[in-house]
Amino acid sequence: MSFLNPWMLLGGLGIALPILAHLLNRNEVRRTDWAAMQFLNRNVRVRSRQIRLRDLLLLCLRCLALLLLVFALARPVWKNEDSSWLPGEPRAGVVIALDASFSMEHGGGDSTRFDRALEQVNVISEKIQRGDPVTLILLGGEDKVLIRNMAFDRDRFRDLLQSAKVAPVGLDLDRVPKRLKELLDDMEAPKKEVYFITDVQARDWRRSSARFHETLAELRNDAEVFLVPVPGAPANLAVTELNLVSGVLRKGTIARYQATVHNYGEVPVLDVAVQCRVEGVQIDSKRIPVIAAGASETVSLFVPFHNAGSTRITAEITGDLLPSDNVRRVVAVVRDRVSVLCVDGSGGAAGRLIMASLLARGDGAKDEDYVVRSVSWLTLPTEPLEEVDVLIFADVPEVTPEQVVQLSRHVRNGNGLVWFAGPNVKTAVWNERTASGSSPLLPAKLGALVDSRTSEGAGRPLDPAMPDHSVCFPLQSLPEDLFSETRFLTRLSVEPSSSSFPILSLAGSNAPILLEHSLGQGHVFQFATSAETSWNNMALTPVFPMLMQQIVNYLAGREFEQPRLVGDSLSLSYVEQPDASDAVFDTPSKESIAVPVREHRDQFVAMLENSGEAGFYVARVSVQAPGMPIAVNVDSRESDVTSLSASDLNENLEGADITVVGSGSELVAAIDASRTGRSSWRYLLITGLILLLLESLFAEFLRKRKRSRSKQAGPIPDNLTGVQDA
Secondary structure, eight states, rough: EESSSSHHHHGGGGHHHHHHHHHHHHHHOOOOOOGGGGTTTHHHHHHHHHHHHHHHHHHHHHHHHHHHHHHHHTOEEGGGGOOSOOOOOOOOOOEEEEEOOOGOOEEEETTEEHHHHHHHHHHHTTTOOTTTTEEEEETTTTTTEEEEEEOHHHHHHHHTTTTTTHHHHHGGGGHHHHHHHHHHHHHSSSSSSEEEEEBBBBHTTTTTHHHHHHHHHHHGGEEEEEEEEEEOOOOOEEEEHHHHHHHHETOEEEEEEEEEEEEEEOEEEEEEEEEEEETTTEEEEEEEEETTTTOOOEEEEEEEOOSSSSEEEEEEEOOSSOOOOOOEEEEEESSSSSEEEEEEEEHHHHHHHHHHHHHHOOOOOOTTTEEEEEEEGGGGGGOOOGGGGGEESOOOOOOOHHHHHHHHHHHHTTTTEEEEEOOOOHHHHHHHHHOOSSSSSSSSEEEEEOOOTTTSSSEEEEEEOOSOOOOHHHTTTHHHHHHHHHSSSEEEEEEOTTTOEEEETTTOOOEEEEEEEETTEEEEEEEEOSSSSSSSSOOOOOHHHHHHHHHHHHHOOGGGGGGTTTTTOEEEEEEESSSEEEEEEEOTTEEEEEEEEEETTTTEEEOOOOOOSSSEEEEEESSSSOEEEEEEEEEGGGGGBOOOOOOHHHHHHHOHHHHHHHSSHHHHHHHHHHHHHHHHHHHHHHHHHHHHHHHHHHHHHHHHHHHHHHHHHOOOOOOOOOOOOO
């Protein structure tokens, strides 16, 4: 036997109160003998015995009722083998953890994995007693607690369960046991049970950490733990990428996007149609004849830009078992014209190579609204920077502090800057004026000149392992031999800032060659090598024009062109303090969220902490202002919906002492077998109250009887002879 509230047993000391009252009522009165008492002594002795017997009976009833009430409030729990003769109920506090990641939406026909999970929740609820504490949590993203320590009511529970739905997020399996431990610690119950219902995705369970298994096993100390798998077929197609690979984001042009479709299933998929939509209107469609099991295929989608401004673009497939990952979204910020200014400090060599790379076109056509100019660095003060979208500094010796302020403001307003090193660069001056402070202009501090040649004297090539960055996508399509032809003899060592991001590095040394960081609404790219051929042969290979054109496309866009994932923060930044104190974010479900504008690192920012939906958000400076769309996609890593097999799952959970149940009948049998304790506190409470009622009725009966006897006896005579004393 154990007690849920053992400290309540101290209330048993209250039994002393009725005993003390009984003893006080027995205080003897002063006796005065008189002659006539000899005729009453015999009757009085008989009556006093009856009175003492009644008082003892009342005392016993009061003490027993008090003990039963105290015992009931202590909430005793009996083992079945010790309490088969006692009435009781198999009660328990229940925590139900339901996997709500978007892989649970996978399924065909009328039933998804989530539907089958809800059926298992209903099976569990049938075994919960009315009034037992219940917690229901949807796991995924930030998690959502639908019910917390609710006294179970079947109708209310079913109503709340109907609001449960899948979220467009993945599941962080490693933190699930810790979250369940928090919910268990917050619950008071004679016995606790945890039910974790999930599709046991292989990608999560196979890479689960040792800490996950340790914490999961520790849950067994606090509760009976059940794992309820709802596995499904592995077949799934997903659009995993949609990237701009060529073209200029300018009105009147056509850009080429590349969509990637991955087959996560175990069999090939034939004839996959990929549709491209611009602002909801289909403008292109391609078919993939076959996608092998576990493979990806790409198609080129051509997007014409008829108008300037922000443009919503999607690539979509249909007819799949998991709709959440069948679409990929991007936003293109299209301009009327794109202007690039190259500021050359090398005497003209670097400027000519940069202009040639940016104007290189396969068809040889000239674009009048794509303007590329090269000027000497000495004429920079006379240039109208407000008309320039992208600035390129090539081997510029130095800039003045006033020019640094002007360049920083230019980038913060949403424009771009590309910086190249070179033999004329004064590193100490650039470091002092552009790479220090809380918001440096350049992504890294400049160091000493480094010889990058290999032991054989050849230049070192680029590392073919590149991050998932849009400027790298064209380079990834190059043949390996062409890519490796780019060789670097000399570079500057750099010290990246905390806000910078390395994009290209040298093979073997991991030394950064190209870095990037954001500044306000714009971005800055920094090369640790030169644009001309004294330090490398990059400008003589296909890498240079592909890289430079992609960088300009990236910089000519605005902040929200880069898509986010569900759960990411969305920010709207301002160079000057806006008139409105709040910005507004419209969600894909048409909800408007006001976000306060705060000052941060020399700018003003409105931050929406968590994007909870997939689709196009719209950010506005105020309710009346025009909006800027933001593309938010699901994380394609969750698209691998293959479930762990039963044998692999049992092997994975070996030593954790977790009960794994599949079907509803197995679940019912496991619940019945685990509930070995019985709670009798309700019966003890009812019995104690009944005894209190009986004691009260008995005491009232004695009081009325005593009053009745007093009335029947009449007045006592003045003396036994009937003569009044003088």
